Amino acid sequence: MNLTDWIGFVGVSLILLAYILNVTNKISNTHVAFILLNFIGASSACLASILLNYWPFIILEGVWALVSLLTLFRYRKLK
Template sequence: MNLTDWLGFMGVALILLAYILNVTNTISNSHIAFILLNCIGATMACYASVLLNYWPFIILEGVWALVSLVALLKTLTNTTNIS
């Protein structure tokens, strides 16, 4: 496997880990770990897709990363406003 394969594999693994932890009720979908796993995983998978020049997954993972980033920023903003 080359670097692109590893980036894609690790990105997808992080997304799947977030999903598994959520469906097993280990973390909620609003938990910071869930959001970070999705954001980092989708970014890695998107970058791997860019390296492969595979547009369907660039769009899918890019949108996934952006939505996760917005959720992360909202979570961090709400956390800092509580204190």
């Protein structure tokens, strides 16, 4: 595996970890850890997709990261 693969692998793993923790009721989808895992994971997966020049996932992960970032800002305002 090259560096791009590792970046993508880590990103997708973080997104999956957030999902697994949520569906097993370990964290809620409003918990800051869930939001951060999604933001960091989607940003990493987006970066890997950019390095691969694969537009469908650049768009998917870019939007996912943006929504997570906006949610993080909203979460911070509420606290």
